[in-house]
Amino acid sequence: MKLGRSLLKSGPSIIAAVLMTALTTTNLAGAATPATGPGSASAAMPLPLPAGRQGSAAQVPWSQVGPGWLLSEWAPVAPSETSGPAKYSVLYLVDPQGGRYVITTLATTHGDLVAWSGDGKRALFEAQTTTSSVVTVLQLQNGEASTFKIPGSEPWSVSFTEPDGLAIIAVGQEGPSGTVHVRRFDLNGTQAYSYPTAFPRAGRLNGGVLYSPDGTEIVLGTTRGFEVVANTGQPLRYLPMRAEPGTCQPARWWATGLLLASCTPPNSSVPLLWLVPANGRPPEPLTLAPRRASGDYGDVDAWSLPSGDYAQDLGACGYIYLARVSGQRTTPVRVPGTAADKSVYVLGAFGDQLALTTAFSCSPGSASLMWYDPATNAVTPLLGPPVNGGSVGTTLLWREPPGSEEY
Numbered sequence: 001m002k003l004g005r006s007l008l009k010s011g012p013s014i015i016a017a018v019l020m021t022a023l024t025t026t027n028l029a030g031a032a033t034p035a036t037g038p039g040s041a042s043a044a045m046p047l048p049l050p051a052g053r054q055g056s057a058a059q060v061p062w063s064q065v066g067p068g069w070l071l072s073e074w075a076p077v078a079p080s081e082t083s084g085p086a087k088y089s090v091l092y093l094v095d096p097q098g099g100r101y102v103i104t105t106l107a108t109t110h111g112d113l114v115a116w117s118g119d120g121k122r123a124l125f126e127a128q129t130t131t132s133s134v135v136t137v138l139q140l141q142n143g144e145a146s147t148f149k150i151p152g153s154e155p156w157s158v159s160f161t162e163p164d165g166l167a168i169i170a171v172g173q174e175g176p177s178g179t180v181h182v183r184r185f186d187l188n189g190t191q192a193y194s195y196p197t198a199f200p201r202a203g204r205l206n207g208g209v210l211y212s213p214d215g216t217e218i219v220l221g222t223t224r225g226f227e228v229v230a231n232t233g234q235p236l237r238y239l240p241m242r243a244e245p246g247t248c249q250p251a252r253w254w255a256t257g258l259l260l261a262s263c264t265p266p267n268s269s270v271p272l273l274w275l276v277p278a279n280g281r282p283p284e285p286l287t288l289a290p291r292r293a294s295g296d297y298g299d300v301d302a303w304s305l306p307s308g309d310y311a312q313d314l315g316a317c318g319y320i321y322l323a324r325v326s327g328q329r330t331t332p333v334r335v336p337g338t339a340a341d342k343s344v345y346v347l348g349a350f351g352d353q354l355a356l357t358t359a360f361s362c363s364p365g366s367a368s369l370m371w372y373d374p375a376t377n378a379v380t381p382l383l384g385p386p387v388n389g390g391s392v393g394t395t396l397l398w399r400e401p402p403g404s405e406e407y
Helices: 012-024
Strands: 054-056 070-075 090-094 100-105 112-116 122-128 132-139 145-151 157-160 168-174 179-185 191-194 203-211 217-222 225-230 235-240 247-255 258-264 272-277 299-305 308-314 320-326 329-332 342-350 353-360 366-373 378-383 391-397
Touching: 070 112, 070 378, 090 378, 112 157, 112 391, 122 157, 132 168, 145 179, 168 203, 179 203, 203 247, 217 247, 225 247, 247 272, 247 299, 258 299, 272 299, 299 320, 299 342, 299 353, 308 329, 308 342, 342 391, 353 391
Parallel strands: 054 100, 320 342
Antiparallel strands: 070 090, 070 391, 090 100, 112 122, 122 132, 132 145, 157 168, 168 179, 179 191, 203 217, 217 225, 225 235, 247 258, 258 272, 299 308, 308 320, 320 329, 342 353, 353 366, 366 378, 366 391
16 A cells, blocks of 8 residues: 655865855755845746856745745765665755756755645655654745644654645554544644545545545545545545456556556456546446566556656566556657666656656656656756766645655
């Protein structure tokens, strides 16, 4: 059950320069220090930086943060396949043109970056102890952080509610029975709702959660399909699945009123993709079981672009790659400049481009963040090599459901 997330070395002079920029644009508490005075960036509405330029949090045009923006961790070192990612990072915002903004240096106590609010103003971090999940809400505009705990020895997966991230939804297992629970908290950690753990027709929850774009409904993955509920937990409708898909979880909205689901058939470890109408009509497969010896070990997510449909595919030994979907089959796509032994992770789509990171196949930590246009086969580097060296960590595309590098 998915409840949640190599690298090239840059010269010492580049690392020192970029790290100095990061440190001088944050105060001792880790908050960005805004410029002041009549001639400052805060005196007038900032404009997005052009490609390759770096600025501070004070230069972020916050009212324009939206489609095509990314929130990304970065470290000034390039971890190897065995060492994993650096233990400290700088948090960047990256605009669609490739301008980047140092938001803050990240405290090691924050945990893992797991979500970004739809209004662009908050980031969510989660860390697990032996007795609880520690949830931190970081205000990106001023660096202030607040923390609360969700008791339990098992980790909880947390994310912001839609559309603006004014509350937090948490999914976790409790007790020896492994019952899945879904709860909603306000930003201070006060529980507002605890949702049903089972439904008469849909069965028990299996951990999948997806908000409707307007935030008024929630799709819950269950043992027999999906249950759509209101924000308060009131059941609205049951979305049945055919027998053959097996265990399914909601991945994203493929189109208005059409849900993309990732399903693992019975007695199989190969996930496939289905399109599920939100009105309860019969679902249809987007991908079929791969042919023998194709190297395709399953499809876990997909995006529809003007140039075609593209999927996140599983390969052998932890290898993850980009593939094109045609006739319900997938074909690997080679991203220019990406080594054959590197995994390619898709963060989401913007226009006719995909936001990608690359990484060692069986090790955490990503080398580079980039836009990739499949129609022109063009790559635009955004963060990490060759832009500013170091390595990229967890990265989120605005209003894309948080993914994971551990399928």
